[in-house]
Amino acid sequence: MALTDPSKRLEAMPPYMFAELERRIEEKRDAGIEVISLGIGDPDTPTYRYVIEAMREAVGDPGTHRYPSNRGRPEFREAFADFYLQRFGVEIDAVDEIIPALGAKECIYNLCFAFLDPGEVALASDPGYPVYTGGPVLAGAEAYLLPLVPSRGFAPDLDAIPEDKLAAARLLFINYPNNPTGAVVPDGFFERAVELARDHEILVVHDNAYSETTFDGYVAPSFLATPGAKEVGVEVFSLSKGYNMTGWRCAAILGNPEAIRTYWRLKTNVDSGMFEAVQLAGAAALRGPRKDVEEMCSIYQRRRDLVVDALGAIGVDVAAPKGTIYIWAPVPAGHSSTSFAELVLEEAAVVVSPGSMYGPSGEGFFRISLTTPDELLAEAVERLRSHLS
Ligand SMILES: Cc1ncc(COP(=O)(O)O)c(C=O)c1O
Numbered sequence: 528m529a530l531t532d533p534s535k536r537l538e539a540m541p542p543y544m545f546a547e548l549e550r551r552i553e554e555k556r557d558a559g560i561e562v563i564s565l566g567i568g569d570p571d572t573p574t575y576r577y578v579i580e581a582m583r584e585a586v587g588d589p590g591t592h593r594y595p596s597n598r599g600r601p602e603f604r605e606a607f608a609d610f611y612l613q614r615f616g617v618e619i620d621a622v623d624e625i626i627p628a629l630g631a632k633e634c635i636y637n638l639c640f641a642f643l644d645p646g647e648v649a650l651a652s653d654p655g656y657p658v659y660t661g662g663p664v665l666a667g668a669e670a671y672l673l674p675l676v677p678s679r680g681f682a683p684d685l686d687a688i689p690e691d692k693l694a695a696a697r698l699l700f701i702n703y704p705n706n707p708t709g710a711v712v713p714d715g716f717f718e719r720a721v722e723l724a725r726d727h728e729i730l731v732v733h734d735n736a737y738s739e740t741t742f743d744g745y746v747a748p749s750f751l752a753t754p755g756a757k758e759v760g761v762e763v764f765s766l767s768k769g770y771n772m773t774g775w776r777c778a779a780i781l782g783n784p785e786a787i788r789t790y791w792r793l794k795t796n797v798d799s800g801m802f803e804a805v806q807l808a809g810a811a812a813l814r815g816p817r818k819d820v821e822e823m824c825s826i827y828q829r830r831r832d833l834v835v836d837a838l839g840a841i842g843v844d845v846a847a848p849k850g851t852i853y854i855w856a857p858v859p860a861g862h863s864s865t866s867f868a869e870l871v872l873e874e875a876a877v878v879v880s881p882g883s884m885y886g887p888s889g890e891g892f893f894r895i896s897l898t899t900p901d902e903l904l905a906e907a908v909e910r911l912r913s914h915l916s
Pocket of ligand 1: 568629630631632633656702706734736765766767773777778
């Protein structure tokens with residue numbers, strides 16, 4: 528074994544398949560071609576002004592400068608409890624049923640270490656946010672993939688999971704509104720997840736990253752509003768997308784108090800909590816006026832329509848999603864996800880994400896993120912129209 532060899536767990540992570548695409552992007556940029564990336568989902572508009580003001584004030588208070596506790600400040604926990612009641616009709620005990628997380632990514636990853644042992648299984652959507660599969664693998668466990676297909680409204684068929692996987696399963700990751708498919712939760716799916724969790728002693732982790740980015744009047748529910756959900760599950764609520772705060776690393780885990788205690792136990796060994804000024808700013812975000820959130824949704828809705836129309840013009844028909852910041856579209860006949868992404872880059876100098884990046888069931892699709900400024904998005908869409916129709 529060489530000095531710098533990675534651990535077997537890291538070695539077991541799926542290989543990075545898009546090196547070739549990235550090489551070509553670099554090549555184009557080096558040749559002076561302006562490449563427009565519709566790849567990553569990172570809001571281009573700033574954090575709301577009132578959140579920044581709250582941060583300014585909090586950062587000036589020396590009381591926020593010391594090691595935070597992983598349990599979080601009362602202001603943060605109470606703001607979440609009030610928000611969950613008003614926004615979702617869900618009662619949260621601010622003492623036992625919520626603690627901060629340094630972004631949903633950290634939380635999901637650490638939940639794997641808190642709950643999974645080698646030989647155990649996490650049930651993960653395919654396509655899905657990559658940490659649902661990478662987290663279990665790094666924890667030395669297995670991710671069992673649950674295909675999301677259009678005919679089922681992009682909800683996994685929980686009745687099709689083999690008995691041995693159910694017996695070994697400890698976690699079920701779900702996420703609605705869904706990245707990458709843009710689907711909202713089909714009627715009855717959360718209820719079915721609660722049933723499965725009860726029958727097989729599986730902790731449900733609902734990754735609520737996109738409940739605040741919705742369109743056409745759709746209001747996304749919390750998984751915790753489902754009867755019985757708190758007995759079998761937790762929800763991770765991130766401020767990254769709904770409040771344009773991806774850089775702040777501000778999220779929380781809410782729900783089942785024992786599960787939260789276990790996660791907290793793990794975290795006391797791993798990190799030293801969330802900067803208290805960020806906690807106070809996060810609390811201010813949740814307590815703030817809804818007007819900024821509504822305006823953000825109208826920006827994405829306008830961009831969504833622009834992209835759906837442009838795709839229609841090049842023969843790619845997609846239904847306009849009711850939530851998230853993504854368009855999930857089938858690749859034209861004769862293409863794989865990667866060959867289409869390469870074609871779009873070659874012909875139009877536009878980057879789209881190949882669907883296979885999100886799991887094998889993402890093959891045959893590509894994803895466009897709506898987090899590009901309007902003028903640039905319009906330019907990208909025009910290039911797609913003129914080069915690919
Ligand atoms: C489904 C989903 N979960 C979690 C995250 C990451 O959230 P955070 O910034 O809170 O780590 C993302 C980011 O794209 C996401 O799409």
